[in-house]
Amino acid sequence: MxxxxxxxxxxxxxxxxxxxxxxxxxxxxxxxxxxxxxxxxxxxxxxxxxxxxxxxxxxxxxxxxxxxxxxxxxxxxxxxxxxxxxxxxxxxxxxxxxxxxxxxxxxxxxxxxxxxxxxxxxxxxxxxxxxxxxxxxxxxxxxxxxxxxxxxxxxxxxxxxxxxxxxxxxxxxxxxALPEKPRADFAVRSLMKSSDGKSFVAEVTIPDEKDVQAEAAASRGVSLGKDPVVTVDGRTARVVIPIRRIEETGTQHQITLLVKAGKRAIEATLALD
The missing domain is CATH 2.60.40.1250 (Thiol:disulfide interchange protein DsbD, N-terminal domain)
Structure with missing residues (x-):
């Protein structure tokens, strides 16, 4: 809607x-x-x-x-x-x-x-x-x-x-009820733009390879696509977040990434280059 x-x-x-x-x-x-x-x-x-x-x-x-x-x-x-x-x-x-x-x-x-x-x-x-x-x-x-x-x-x-x-x-x-603080077994390792510029890709260390979900919210000037795609390989989750558009606002853009794994969840706000 x-x-x-x-x-x-x-x-x-x-x-x-x-x-x-x-x-x-x-x-x-x-x-x-x-x-x-x-x-x-x-x-x-x-x-x-x-x-x-x-x-x-x-x-x-x-x-x-x-x-x-x-x-x-x-x-x-x-x-x-x-x-x-x-x-x-x-x-x-x-x-x-x-x-x-x-x-x-x-x-x-x-x-x-x-x-x-x-x-x-x-x-x-x-x-x-x-x-x-x-x-x-x-x-x-x-x-x-x-x-x-x-x-x-x-x-x-x-x-x-x-x-x-x-x-x-x-x-x-x-x-x-807040997300826990990132720690060694559960943290966002990296966030970067894909080679074709159509998405952001995050690498996340996860404690549980079952029921992994992710969602993202962006700062003003960044419009994200729907439904991040999550793939899991062992204790690593790869989150692909589609990009609709990025506008120049005069300030550094940010993404807040939420990752849920089993009964645990973390949230990280990351600056975009």
């Missing part, structure tokens, strides 16, 4: 949901849930910086039968968009995505989540003693029989004096 058709099908639900798009304020480090037809979303944060970094979660709970999406959604749907640019005394450092399901449904290839999901956000805090407010404008796709974009805005002041018991527990649970 194209982005245009996805948004076109979603126009009526957006208009009906418009009253829910007002900013949500919270005095503690946990914003109230904002509801949509397919589920609900909220923002949670640890108010105390760790090494100058604030950690936050964007939590999504889906209703039965609904789904949402990874960095690259597959053949339909839409990737999440998180805008923290309006935050006070905070700058976005990274957003980490839990390991998604990779498969096929009635719309084609699907990369995303059928269960509650928490995206882990790290924000630099330049002024350690100065007040901070997280300002998040979020846009995510949710699908069941229909697909709807779900928009919500959160403004969350950070108060270092507020206890962090529930928020800390939520963070620990969210981090356990």
């Amino acid at each position: 194209s982005s245009a058709s996805f948004l076109g099908r979603a126009l009526l639900p957006i208009l009906l949901a418009f009253p829910m798009l007002a900013p949500v304020r919270a005095e503690a480090a946990m914003a109230p849930w904002v509801a949509s037809e397919g589920g609900r979303m909220r923002l949670v944060a640890l108010s105390q910086p760790r090494n100058g970094t604030i950690t936050a979660l964007v939590q999504i709970e889906l209703k039965d039968g609904w789904k949402t999406y990874w960095r690259y959604p597959g053949d339909a749907g839409m990737a999440p968009e998180f805008d923290f640019s309006g935050s006070t005394n905070l700058r976005l450092k990274s957003i980490s995505y839990p390991v998604p399901d990779i498969g096929h449904d009635e719309a084609g290839r699907f990369v995303g989540y059928h269960q509650p999901v928490s995206f882990v956000v790290e924000l630099d805090k330049p002024g350690e003693a100065a007040p901070s407010v997280i300002d998040l404008k979020a846009l995510v796709g949710m699908c069941d029989a229909i697909c709807i974009p779900f928009m919500a805005e959160f403004k969350l002041p950070l108060d270092p004096a507020v206890p962090e018991g529930e928020e800390f527990s939520a963070l620990m649970l969210a981090q356990s």
Whole structure:
């Protein structure tokens, strides 16, 4: 499904949901849930910086039968968009995505989540003693029989004096769902363009030669083709990712490659030459 058709099908639900798009304020480090037809979303944060970094979660709970999406959604749907640019005394450092399901449904290839999901956000805090407010404008796709974009805005002041018991527990649970860090038995060894320039080719050391899957998302200016092709030879997986086009953007392009092998998964963001 194209982005245009996805948004076109979603126009009526957006208009009906418009009253829910007002900013949500919270005095503690946990914003109230904002509801949509397919589920609900909220923002949670640890108010105390760790090494100058604030950690936050964007939590999504889906209703039965609904789904949402990874960095690259597959053949339909839409990737999440998180805008923290309006935050006070905070700058976005990274957003980490839990390991998604990779498969096929009635719309084609699907990369995303059928269960509650928490995206882990790290924000630099330049002024350690100065007040901070997280300002998040979020846009995510949710699908069941229909697909709807779900928009919500959160403004969350950070108060270092507020206890962090529930928020800390939520963070620990969210981090356990992230891809593991690459290690000797499971890592991307190389990523290069094919000799004909039509694809990127990654060589990956894998711990298990069964049930190996891969998916990729690219930075702005790089359009990838569908369905990476994975071939396995012993403890090496070769991932071929088709290239549709590469545009000059003035910045170095990147690919985020996710590889699942059995019950394990890694993710690596690699610069493109």
